Amino acid sequence: MNFTLEIWRQDGPEAEGHFDTCEVDDIxxxxxxxxxxxxxxxxxxxxxxxxxxxxxxxxxxxCGTCSLTxxxxxxxxxxxxxxxxxxxxxxxxxxxxxxxxxxTAFPVVRDLVVDRSAxxxxxxxxxxxxxxxxxxxxxxxxxIHPEIQQNAMDAAICIGCGACVSACPNGAAMLFTGxxxxxxxxxxxxxxxxxxxxxxxxRQMDEEGFGGCTNHGECQAACPQEIxxxxxxxxxxEYRKAMIEKLRRRRGTQExx
Amino acid sequence: MSPLDLDPRIPEGPIDEKxxxxxxxxxxxxxxxxxxxxxxxxGTGLAGSSAASTxxxxxxxxxxxxxxxxxxxxxxxxxxxxxxxxxxxxxxxxSVRRLFVDTVKGGDFRAREANVWxxxxxxxxxxxxxxxxxxxxxxxxxxxxxxxxxxxVLVERTFYCRGQTGQQLLLGxxxxxxxxxxxxxxxxxxxxxxxxxxxxxxxxxxxxxxxLVTGELEAHAADAxxxxxxxxxxxxxxxxxxxxxxxxxIWRAHKRGAAFANPCxxxxxxxxxxxxxxxxxxxxxxxxxxxxxxxxxxxxxxGDDRPPAEIGEEERYYYLEERYPRFGNLVPRDVASRAAxxxxxxxxxxxxxxxGVFLDFRDAIAERGHEQIEQRYGNLFELxxxxxxxxxxxxxxxxxxxxxxxxxxxxxxxxxxxxxPGLFAIGEANFSDHGANRLxxxxxxxxxxxxxxxxxxxxxxxxxxxxxxxxxxxxxxAETMTRVSQRLERLRSVGGTTSPTVFHRExxxxxxxxxxxxxxxxxxxEAITKIQAIREEFWRDLRVDGDEGELNQTLEYAGRVADxxxxxxxxxxxxxxxxxxxGCHLREDHQTEDGEALRDDRRFAHTAxxxxxxxxxxxxxxxxxxxxxxxxLTQRSYK
Numbered sequence: 001m002n003f004t005l006e007i008w009r010q011d012g013p014e015a016e017g018h019f020d021t022c023e024v025d026d027i028x029x030x031x032x033x034x035x036x037x038x039x040x041x042x043x044x045x046x047x048x049x050x051x052x053x054x055x056x057x058x059x060x061x062x063c064g065t066c067s068l069t070x071x072x073x074x075x076x077x078x079x080x081x082x083x084x085x086x087x088x089x090x091x092x093x094x095x096x097x098x099x100x101x102x103x104t105a106f107p108v109v110r111d112l113v114v115d116r117s118a119x120x121x122x123x124x125x126x127x128x129x130x131x132x133x134x135x136x137x138x139x140x141x142x143x144i145h146p147e148i149q150q151n152a153m154d155a156a157i158c159i160g161c162g163a164c165v166s167a168c169p170n171g172a173a174m175l176f177t178g179x180x181x182x183x184x185x186x187x188x189x190x191x192x193x194x195x196x197x198x199x200x201x202x203r204q205m206d207e208e209g210f211g212g213c214t215n216h217g218e219c220q221a222a223c224p225q226e227i228x229x230x231x232x233x234x235x236x237x238e239y240r241k242a243m244i245e246k247l248r249r250r251r252g253t254q255e256x257x
Numbered sequence: 258m259s260p261l262d263l264d265p266r267i268p269e270g271p272i273d274e275k276x277x278x279x280x281x282x283x284x285x286x287x288x289x290x291x292x293x294x295x296x297x298x299x300g301t302g303l304a305g306s307s308a309a310s311t312x313x314x315x316x317x318x319x320x321x322x323x324x325x326x327x328x329x330x331x332x333x334x335x336x337x338x339x340x341x342x343x344x345x346x347x348x349x350x351x352s353v354r355r356l357f358v359d360t361v362k363g364g365d366f367r368a369r370e371a372n373v374w375x376x377x378x379x380x381x382x383x384x385x386x387x388x389x390x391x392x393x394x395x396x397x398x399x400x401x402x403x404x405x406x407x408x409x410v411l412v413e414r415t416f417y418c419r420g421q422t423g424q425q426l427l428l429g430x431x432x433x434x435x436x437x438x439x440x441x442x443x444x445x446x447x448x449x450x451x452x453x454x455x456x457x458x459x460x461x462x463x464x465x466x467x468x469l470v471t472g473e474l475e476a477h478a479a480d481a482x483x484x485x486x487x488x489x490x491x492x493x494x495x496x497x498x499x500x501x502x503x504x505x506x507i508w509r510a511h512k513r514g515a516a517f518a519n520p521c522x523x524x525x526x527x528x529x530x531x532x533x534x535x536x537x538x539x540x541x542x543x544x545x546x547x548x549x550x551x552x553x554x555x556x557x558x559x560g561d562d563r564p565p566a567e568i569g570e571e572e573r574y575y576y577l578e579e580r581y582p583r584f585g586n587l588v589p590r591d592v593a594s595r596a597a598x599x600x601x602x603x604x605x606x607x608x609x610x611x612x613g614v615f616l617d618f619r620d621a622i623a624e625r626g627h628e629q630i631e632q633r634y635g636n637l638f639e640l641x642x643x644x645x646x647x648x649x650x651x652x653x654x655x656x657x658x659x660x661x662x663x664x665x666x667x668x669x670x671x672x673x674x675x676x677x678p679g680l681f682a683i684g685e686a687n688f689s690d691h692g693a694n695r696l697x698x699x700x701x702x703x704x705x706x707x708x709x710x711x712x713x714x715x716x717x718x719x720x721x722x723x724x725x726x727x728x729x730x731x732x733x734x735a736e737t738m739t740r741v742s743q744r745l746e747r748l749r750s751v752g753g754t755t756s757p758t759v760f761h762r763e764x765x766x767x768x769x770x771x772x773x774x775x776x777x778x779x780x781x782x783e784a785i786t787k788i789q790a791i792r793e794e795f796w797r798d799l800r801v802d803g804d805e806g807e808l809n810q811t812l813e814y815a816g817r818v819a820d821x822x823x824x825x826x827x828x829x830x831x832x833x834x835x836x837x838x839x840g841c842h843l844r845e846d847h848q849t850e851d852g853e854a855l856r857d858d859r860r861f862a863h864t865a866x867x868x869x870x871x872x873x874x875x876x877x878x879x880x881x882x883x884x885x886x887x888x889x890l891t892q893r894s895y896k
Contacts, residue, residue: 011807012808042756042759044802045756056500057332063325063330065325084643113808117326120445129391138385139389156425
């Protein structure tokens with residue numbers, strides 16, 4: 001198969017970026033999208049040119065490193081991570097436009113590589129249950145209904161890729177944050193820090209420059225893990241509860257947290 | 258160089274008291290003093306994140322490093338199937354001893370008994386720890402934890418989170434690390450790669466890391482260094498490892514004096530999606546939990562390329578069930594991989610390349626119903642369909658073995674310390690625990706046991722014996738940095754025409770062919786000659802585009818390939834010297850009449866330990882004799 005690629009090139013965070021057009025010929029239809037880029041890079045290197053910088057690691061859809069926007073869609077047309085996209089999903093002779101994930105909170109590092117450390121900082125703000133290593137209670141002394149576990153798992157499978165942010169017209173990170181809050185706040189282990197967690201994570205999310213949700217639903221449509229927008233509802237509910245709890249505490253009617 | 262200290266430091270006493278008695282007597286560091294000690298942890302997978310968060314939680318100052326853009330992306334995330342623990346929830350009489358026996362036997366009696374016992378003992382604590390962190394393990398209807406049988410064992414001791422157990426356990430460890438970063442006790446250096454170790458008077462005192470974004474070299478001093486940098490199966494180019502997984506950290510440590518144990522012990526996993534073309538960059542593992550319900554077969558007739566549905570029951574060769582009636586499709590990984598290779602060598606393989614076998618769910622779906630199979634394997638079926646375009650609901654999966662895990666790694670004593678004082682190796686980066694073959698659902702167990710429960714104590718013991726700290730103004734840092742910088746310059750200035758991928762792929766062909774599922778002395782010797790030729794060509798015709806002082810992925814990759822080109826030779830040497838078969842290491846001249854691995858316990862019941870002696874001289878092979886006090890050495894039989 002042959003393709004014309006319009007690829008975003010940018011030398012560094014401060015540099016101006018632009019699209020470069022190049023042809024790639026003789027690509028096997030069974031090659032993955034990233035393998036097509038590997039072939040391109042080998043050829044560029046061989047021709048004495050600069051290879052295109054892009055991130056990938058596990059190449060099986062779980063590490064969340066891929067960060068390409070393909071023809072305007074984060075990860076490309078099939079709602080899977082880019083590494084799971086195959087050239088058989090495209091038509092021969094097609095022109096494909098490749099850009100990095102676009103969001104002010106994800107600055108470009110070089111070419112197609114972006115900085116998503118803002119996600120780590122949101123997680124640092126409260127995306128955990130504070131327990132050190134050491135003796136712990138017997139887990140079966142606290143049964144968890146399988147449905148709760150399944151719902152927690154549906155949220156916990158987030159791979160932190162950032163497609164949700166990139167797809168959102170507001171650049172919101174609420175699907176990501178909502179997924180983590182939902183996972184931990186559903187479980188009995190997550191209860192003691194429940195309100196603190198949601199408050200701090202939302203505060204951090206705002207500080208990082210992410211926008212707010214206005215129900216476009218683009219995040220859910222782009223999420224390769226098919227995380228439901230319901231988690232944003234959960235996030236909002238949890239946040240409101242946390243605010244009420246804070247008010248009550250201020251009025252001295254409630255002690256906890 | 259001083260002679261290697263290869264004392265395994267196994268505590269005295271009965272096997273079930275060794276770890277407890279060590280814990281009771283090891284030296285401590287007072288809580289107020291801990292902040293003054295700095296520990297570097299390189300790698301943030303299950304082992305690294307758990308170690309970094311635990312050490313920080315104890316009060317030490319921790320600096321963690323990973324080459325990925327976030328610690329959450331380490332390749333542990335891709336582990337699918339589960340994690341073993343001796344909880345015996347299924348009331349089958351499971352125990353520490355049984356897990357110990359299975360692990361030592363599964364490793365074909367090439368692991369240290371005392372380490373394996375400790376691992377089995379700690380296994381239950383890991384589950385407790387993970388549940389407390391909010392890891393959503395699958396539950397039964399009554400809300401208690403669910404377990405299943407996995408990879409060559411007869412009890413249900415494997416805990417799982419659907420098919421994404423590694424992801425959930427890693428996110429648990431990652432969240433613990435994020436907690437410590439928030440507390441200010443740990444600092445994270447993402448997109449940083451270790452390029453050398455700094456030794457002061459033969460003791461590990463820091464690292465030189467390259468900031469992959471700016472290209473800057475940084476000197477980081479510490480009182481102890483923990484390497485949790487994973488395995489080296491990317492020496493085969495095509496493997497189930499992530500693109501970035503590499504040997505550089507442990508290889509550089511090896512060249513600075515850390516002995517390398519059993520480099521030829523690499524596991525070829527039986528259930529991966531077969532290769533489809535030369536452009537392919539990696540292979541995808543399908544969890545071996547699929548073998549619980551899937552049946553493996555090939556057509557009995559050579560060249561039978563009818564659609565599988567048209568091939569009748571009596572025309573199907575269920576070779577694992579026929580050859581191993583007791584374990585059937587659940588034989589250990591090495592046995593399953595070898596059997597697949599054998600039937601393909603006989604010409605019965607399926608698919609275009611003839612290197613593939615069927616993994617068929619037809620009977621399981623008929624017997625258990627669509628819903629139950631969907632619940633167990635739904636996401637794995639989806640994954641398979643996404644990659645191959647074929648649905649396992651309609652046609653059997655095609656699978657073939659692929660390099661997956663390296664049992665070999667840096668030699669460590671019972672305290673997980675390498676032959677360099679102050680340098681510890683944990684998780685897949687060390688050689689311990691799995692012997693010549695790792696059982697399914699044991700990797701995550703080892704990583705987390707090392708990280709949460711072993712290394713925090715053994716590092717404490719080490720730190721308490723130190724006097725004074727060293728900072729990076731010590732001349733050893735500048736010297737090492739100069740050497741690193743010269744090497745980068747050498748890579749950049751070769752000035753050839755070929756990208757590192759090309760050399761890496763060539764190396765992979767040689768390794769898979771000669772140092773893969775089965776090995777011969779002649780083949781290995783030939784491989785060494787070929788590897789040397791590829792290496793020479795690499796240093797003559799490599800081209801690295803771009804500069805050093807910026808994000809330069811070709812430069813990063815070239816450095817890793819250069820290290821694989823050196824390691825591979827040692828893997829082949831080790832495979833030559835181990836003149837027996839055991840576990841993953843099948844020497845064609847040492848097999849039973851049925852084609853099973855034939856050990857030579859008289860000559861080889863030991864760990865091979867390699868000492869680096871310089872660029873132009875041959876490495877020296879030392880040994881650590883393995884004492885089997887609890888178990889009698891027997892021929893493994895899964896029949």
